[in-house]
Amino acid sequence: MAPVSVYVLGLRNGLINLLIFLTVICIIIFLPQHIIQHAQYSNSYTLRLILSFLTMSFLSALYEYSRMQSYKNALELSRQYQDLAMRDPLTKLANxxxxxxxxxxxxxxxxxxxxxxxxxxxxxxxxxxxxxxxxxxxxxxxxxxxxxxxxxxxxxxxxxxxxxxxxxxxxxxxxxxxxxxxxxxxxxxxxxxxxxxxxxxxxxxxxxxxxxxxxxxxxxxxxxxxxxxxxxxxxxxxxxxxxx
The missing domain is CATH 3.30.70.270 (Reverse transcriptase/Diguanylate cyclase domain)
Known part of the structure; x- marks a missing residue:
């Protein structure tokens, strides 16, 4: 879910979506049984589950951030090459x-x-x-x-x-x-x-x-x-x- 979320929604909205998802999951897992019936998990299993999700979310966000930076750098490089092709390097006027x-x-x-x-x-x-x-x-x-x-x-x-x-x-x-x-x-x-x-x-x-x-x-x-x-x-x- 984490890689798909940040890729489809973008870095900021993807992280917000993952935060909401994690909050809902934590509420469900830690709610007392008398409020809502749900499967029981040990504390160690719950902790590993949450840490695994956070790790995957962090790696997905890092990958998406790197991908966005690479894309921006490629656009800037393309703009600079285009500018060099159309402008005089000394005066910055049109060539x-x-x-x-x-x-x-x-x-x-x-x-x-x-x-x-x-x-x-x-x-x-x-x-x-x-x-x-x-x-x-x-x-x-x-x-x-x-x-x-x-x-x-x-x-x-x-x-x-x-x-x-x-x-x-x-x-x-x-x-x-x-x-x-x-x-x-x-x-x-x-x-x-x-x-x-x-x-x-x-x-x-x-x-x-x-x-x-x-x-x-x-x-x-x-x-x-x-x-x-x-x-x-x-x-x-x-x-x-x-x-x-």
Missing amino acids: RRNAATILEQEKSRLQRNNEPLSVLLCDLDHFKLVNDKYGHNGGDMVLTELSTLFKEQVRQQDCVARWGGEEFLIILPQTSAEQANIIAEKIRSSVEQHTVNFLSQQINVTISIGISQLSEDQSIDELINTADKCLYQAKTLGRNRVHP
């Missing part, structure tokens, strides 16, 4: 694969509702110089702090992803190119004014941003390519600027 999936989903959803979708392709200016001067630890700190800054500048429904290296992609659902330009300029200004403190040194960086709005006949690849061309124009025109 390129995750961003591409989100773009396809947003494209399907927004086209059904006839709503605009825009993206910002951001690239840190002269980031190689930052790595050369402050080392990769300094560069990593810059990427991490700017990732947090990007998330603070966008809405909850927007997605910030690390597109690769020092490039970031910001997905803006329900946003036209004109509205995206305002958001991009706000992000560019915030980065320009932000200072990263690293080993008692101050690191200042700027970014260039290309903007692209999805048209009806465009694919996701074409959307990104357009944003990349705009980013290239922003770099050519002197960096630290937004190009629609």
Whole structure:
């Protein structure tokens, strides 16, 4: 009964059920004969019976607890693997694969509702110089702090992803190119004014941003390519600027 009880009802409810069962059995066994007629057992036999039941209940509860912990650990491990597959390990942002999936989903959803979708392709200016001067630890700190800054500048429904290296992609659902330009300029200004403190040194960086709005006949690849061309124009025109 003990293994079945904790397995079917769960650990907590199973133990409660076993406690109730043991209480009823003890009441029946120890009730005087003049109250209810029942078989007579010796004290040693009764004690062995109760101890055996308690031992079986304890072992069943221990097994069920171990089984539940193993199941929870397996779920947590699966969640961590899934998170690693969909997130950038340094910045904790969505990675390129995750961003591409989100773009396809947003494209399907927004086209059904006839709503605009825009993206910002951001690239840190002269980031190689930052790595050369402050080392990769300094560069990593810059990427991490700017990732947090990007998330603070966008809405909850927007997605910030690390597109690769020092490039970031910001997905803006329900946003036209004109509205995206305002958001991009706000992000560019915030980065320009932000200072990263690293080993008692101050690191200042700027970014260039290309903007692209999805048209009806465009694919996701074409959307990104357009944003990349705009980013290239922003770099050519002197960096630290937004190009629609």
